[in-house]
Amino acid sequence: xxxxxxxxxxxxxxxxxxCATTRSAGSQAPDPAQQNLTAAASAIQQSLxxxxxxxxxxxxxxxxxxxxxxxxxxxxxxxxxxPWNGPLEPAVMRLxxxxxxxxxxxxxxxxxxxxxxxxxxxxxxxxxxxxxxxxAGTRADIAIEPAAAGRKGIVAIEYSNxxx
Numbered sequence: 001x002x003x004x005x006x007x008x009x010x011x012x013x014x015x016x017x018x019c020a021t022t023r024s025a026g027s028q029a030p031d032p033a034q035q036n037l038t039a040a041a042s043a044i045q046q047s048l049x050x051x052x053x054x055x056x057x058x059x060x061x062x063x064x065x066x067x068x069x070x071x072x073x074x075x076x077x078x079x080x081x082x083p084w085n086g087p088l089e090p091a092v093m094r095l096x097x098x099x100x101x102x103x104x105x106x107x108x109x110x111x112x113x114x115x116x117x118x119x120x121x122x123x124x125x126x127x128x129x130x131x132x133x134x135x136a137g138t139r140a141d142i143a144i145e146p147a148a149a150g151r152k153g154i155v156a157i158e159y160s161n162x163x164x
Contacts, residue, residue, distance in 0.1 A: 096155035107159030
């Protein structure tokens with residue numbers, strides 16, 4: 001009887017082992033549809049950025065004496081990483097604080113906030129502010145008054161037409 005019991009247990013173990021599946025720890029091939037979707041999203045984002053820059057061109061051209069953000073402003077040349085997807089004001093406020101600048105709001109704020117996005121790539125504070133200004137489009141400007149003669153610099157959001 002013991003012998004049949006041992007054979008029965010051994011047979012169950014062998015049969016159960018045959019049902020077990022092994023998962024390969026190797027990487028799966030990326031889904032081509034997901035790759036195409038990611039590439040399309042990147043292309044759309046770049047096109048929107050180009051369109052926003054073109055929209056801002058006239059404004060930048062009419063103020064030739066104004067400092068350009070491509071020229072590094074003292075205090076705003078530090079490289080930071082700030083992934084952001086949300087309202088404009090807190091993003092500008094946080095970047096101003098990173099550069100030890102004072103933050104101000106000018107003009108009538110819009111009823112619906114301006115939503116902006118900053119990617120995870122490192123860039124200077126000035127470049128991030130320029131990017132946010134481009135995303136704000138004609139609804140708001142980001143103005144920078146550099147520090148001088150012992151006073152703090154100012155980063156301001158200037159709303160035009162209540163952000164419309």
